[in-house]
Amino acid sequence: MSAALAVTALLLTAGCSSDSGGSPGDGTSASSGGSGTATGSAPSRQATAQxxxxxxTVKVLRTVTEGLKSPWGLAPLPDGNLLVSxxxxxxxxxxxxxTxxxxxxxxxxxxxxxxEGGLLGIALSPAYASDHMIYAYFTTASDNRIxxxxxxxxxxxxxxxxxxxxIFKGIPKGYIHNGGRIAFGPDGMLYAGTGESGQRGLAQDKKSLGGKILRLTPEGDPAPGNPFPDSPVYTYGHRNVQGLAWxxxxxxxxSEFGQDTWDELNAIKPGDDYGWPNxxxxGDNPKYHNPITQWHTDDASPSGIAYAEGSIWMAGLKGQRLWRIPLDGTKTSAAPQAFLTGEYGRLRTVVSTGGNKLWLMTNNTDGRGTPKSGDDRILEIQVS
Known part of the structure; x- marks a missing residue:
């Protein structure tokens, strides 16, 4: 049984954009499916975006810490310190x-x-100042849950x-494509990006929790105003979502991991079908919501994303670079721009500080290493 599962996993990961090391997949091969801010919530409301x-530009200001092991989620605390899963x-x-x-x-x-399963995304409660609660998305022996x-x-x-x-369970688990990013939105609701766990058909099944963006109350109930009655499903037709930002x-x-052709950055509209696996x-089928931009899987394999300075900043695992996607509303205003290519290896999570600085976390120790180092760290960077 164990041998059969291992072979199945290898077949599923071959040729796909992944979250793991050098080959495609999610957490252990190449890269899949980030969080907008310290707690995953929306950035503090600045002047209307221009x-x-x-x-x-990107400037690396310093290395905050190093020697992390298989880091995945990153959540800044109100006192300025950071939590890492x-x-x-x-x-x-x-x-x-x-220090x-x-x-x-x-x-x-x-x-x-x-x-690709384990302890993945983390986020702080919207009422953290009074309840001191940390939310976590993780894989158990039977499912993914929050x-x-x-x-x-x-x-x-x-x-x-x-x-x-x-507070919420039953999200399909697999050796690959477990999604895992959670973030509280500006509406106070909890959003979760899930993967289809290698079972493609789940993404189009609105009754399944796999291959979706979910929207929940802080208690884990389907959030009011969701597009499908009494359902936590917010959007569907996703392969493996690991980046969320407002x-x-x-x-x-x-952000979403592709198979072996296109990784995606999507603007999310409630109830829409994002097309996978069809x-x-x-594409040219109006039934499916097109991405606002796309990358070959060798250049991205995107995990976390954040918003800052009029752009989405996207961490690439297999691509080993930080992408800047300048926005005009929900469209790109110019071609995406790559930074730090190959300098720090696989980039897992990027989080906004609320201004023009970001926390950027690498994820090499659970992959196949990098030419530079297998030592994982958090960087403070300044962007424009």
Whole structure:
């Protein structure tokens, strides 16, 4: 049985854009499917977005910390420090923003890490100031689910993370394509990007939770105003969504791993069908919502995304670069621009600080390494 599953996984990942190392797939081969801000919520409302210049800039200011193991989710705390999830270890660690010191808060019970599955996205409760809750998306022995945990900084290191309280379960799991990004939107609702777990047909099945963007209340119920009655499904026809971000006008964008032709950045419209597996990239069938731009899978394999300075910034795993996508509303205003190509290896997560700086996290230790280093780190970068 184990051998058969392994062969199946290899066949599924061959030739597809992935989240893992050098070959396509999600967490362990190339790259799949990010979060808009520290907690995954929308950026603080700036002046009405203006069309940015065609060319931007990226400056690496410093390395905040290094020596991370299989890092996946990143959530800034109100005090400026950072929380990081380890996909394979199932732990959440606090990073001191000023010194880079790492303090393990605890281990999330129930995490079953394999392939691209494990402890994935994390986000802070919208009421974090009063409830001190951390939300996490993770893979168990039977499914992918979302739970929330109390963070008690008064307890000893390693014991500061409370037991997970599952608020939503039943998302299909697989060796590949587990999605995993969660983010609270400007409406206070919880959004989750899921994958079709290698079972393509799930993406078009509106009764399935796989291959979707879900919209939930903080308690895990289908959010009011969702396009399908009594359903958490917000959009469908996705292959593997790992990037979620909002612009100042509260428009949602999502990144998505392609198979072996086109990775995508999509503008999200409630109830729309994004085409997988019937189409990949831009097509001519009005039934499917076309991406606003697309990349060959060797150049992207996108995971996290963030909004800053009039553009979406997209972290590439297999592509090993940071993409800038300047926006004019929900369209591109100029050609995407690549930065840091090959300099830091696989880029997993990018998070806005609310201004012109971003946190950028690498993810090499669970892949096949990079020519430069297999040491994972968080960078502070300045963008324009």
């Amino acid at each position: 069309t940015p210049p065609a060319k931007g 380890s996909r394979d270890d199932g732990t959440i660690t606090r990073i001191a923003e000023a 880079g010191k790492k303090t393990e808060l605890g281990k999330v019970s129930g995490v079953s890490a394999a392939g 739970a929330r945990m109390l963070y008690d900084a008064k307890k000893p290191a390693g014991e500061q993370l409370g037991a997970p309280d599952t 612009d100042p006008e509260q428009r949602l964008f999502a 189409t990949e990239g831009k």
